[in-house]
Amino acid sequence: MDVNKKWLSIPKEFRSQLRKNVFCTKCKDAVTIESFTIEDHQFGIVLHGKCQQCGHEVARVVEAE
Incomplete structure (x- = not known):
């Protein structure tokens, strides 16, 4: 499945x-x-971006179910 489709399959509120x-x-x-x-990862999805407060690079792993 395309990584963008995986991300969009998660409910908007979540x-x-x-x-x-x-x-x-x-x-x-x-x-x-x-x-x-958004990047595909063996454990799910990884979000790579910047902190809204200071601009420092941050990442978030969203594990697949």
Whole structure:
């Protein structure tokens, strides 16, 4: 399955929660990811982007069920 289709198969509300709960090592807190790309990974999907607060690079793994 295409990685974008995998991402869009997740309910919209849950995708929003995932984007708003990414750990930033610079801010040392959960932040919102912005300007992110979606990559396929053996364990699910990985979001790579920037911290909305400080611009530091962040990533979030969304495990496949």
